[in-house]
């Protein structure tokens with residue numbers, strides 16, 4: 001279903017943004033009989049996750065995973081199987097078609113639930129009113145304008161990638177960002193990815209696994225620094241063996257060349273690096289520039305620009321709430337969705353939930369689609385030691401080779417490393433950190449265990465599933 005053409009003048013709830021958070025919030029609110037509208041400026045629903053985030057990223061990761069399996073095929077009794085060159089152009093088209101199909105699913109879901117989808121850019125004009133600017137023929141938001149009012153407004157506008165300014169790094173704009181990654185029509189032969197967060201690690205991993213000469217430039221000695229050290233250490237050591245070049249303590253001073261490459265990167269070490277594509281994955285900022293926050297008096301954090309909310313997603317303006325990336329906490333799709341659903345429960349839900357429900361931001365499990373994948377929940381070892389003191393913390397750790405790699409040649413073997421961080425006499429499991437094949441799928445269940453307050457003894461009392469890697473997590477001594 002396309003967006004509606006004639007929005008009502010007044011709604012119970014207007015959600016600005018049509019991404020993960022908005023979907024969770026609006027559909028749950030509509031299920032309680034609330035009259036809801038979602039305003040999305042991008043021309044398609046789904047937001048970052050569906051269009052330029054989790055979904056197309058995971059498909060690229062799957063492509064890389066298939067490439068790895070092809071490398072292992074001859075070791076698994078398929079003699080002569082060799083990996084052919086990856087057809088980036090064809091796969092990218094297929095991936096984009098899949099995303100388009102999902103956009104349609106999102107359209108239909110809103111229509112089915114009776115949520116009005118308004119295509120345009122929303123801006124607050126007061127605490128209870130939003131002006132929607134439609135696109136004109138040139139695609140600018142200078143078309144028809146319509147003001148709608150609402151008893152409640154939820155801001156769910158997400159964020160966007162940042163790249164350094166040309167003033168700070170001359171030529172920086174010759175590079176692309178993570179959105180640009182998904183717009184690449186051809187596979188670059190040589191790429192430099194700048195950044196140390198999970199997006200940088202994931203995209204560098206995809207490039208490298210699919211055969212691009214890949215350089216990952218990080219400012220410090222390690223990447224994924226907010227994760228437990230076992231993850232970064234294990235991945236970093238392994239990456240060296242896979243040919244992914246990690247340049248530690250490296251910054252770009254200047255970029256020369258043409259948009260679309262080749263590019264010469266002048267590094268602060270005095271060396272240069274020649275690449276065909278430069279990808280900045282150095283952070284994201286909230287999409288608040290056109291939102292009219294000042295007109296409604298909504299407060300933002302000074303430095304980050306994130307909208308300030310309390311534990312109930314409440315801004316400083318009574319009838320305006322905010323969810324998802326733009327609130328700056330745990331920037332993940334399931335977090336945005338869960339925050340939105342629970343907020344609707346609190347505002348419109350049945351007794352027991354109304355006035356109360358909220359998302360707990362503790363113990364959120366998450367995964368990095370690295371090669372191999374990694375997963376984490378709870379406190380890292382340094383965080384746990386800091387919080388409880390060294391004498392309260394016991395760490396169980398195991399490094400081993402998954403059985404799968406027993407069959408493959410030395411060049412293709414991958415590591416597995418697991419860590420349990422336990423606290424107190426009872427050995428409550430306060431952190432689980434894993435890296436190795438299958439970690440992405442293993443993590444969800446251990447996320448439940450940690451959330452339920454499992455102790456080491458509870459893991460020990462659970463019978464192992466054999467032969468798997470995950471069994472190690474219930475048999476560690």
Ligand SMILES: Cc1cc2nc3c(=O)[nH]c(=O)nc-3n(C[C@H](O)[C@H](O)[C@H](O)COP(=O)(O)OP(=O)(O)OC[C@H]3O[C@@H](n4cnc5c(N)ncnc54)[C@H](O)[C@@H]3O)c2cc1C
Pocket residue numbers: 016017018019020021022039040041042046047048049050052053054055057120121122123156157158159178199287290291323324325326330331332333334336
């Ligand atoms: C490369 C990449 C990979 C990722 N991988 C994962 C992953 O594997 N797992 C995971 O959990 N998370 C992942 N994320 C993060 C995830 O995509 C976000 O946390 C999630 O999309 C946030 O949802 P949101 O609703 O807050 O914002 P968004 O999904 O960004 O939605 C906000 C929407 O608001 C719209 N908008 C902005 N301003 C206006 C306006 N003024 N008027 C109308 N509409 C507006 C935008 O166009 C956008 O569609 C990834 C992100 C990136 C960039």
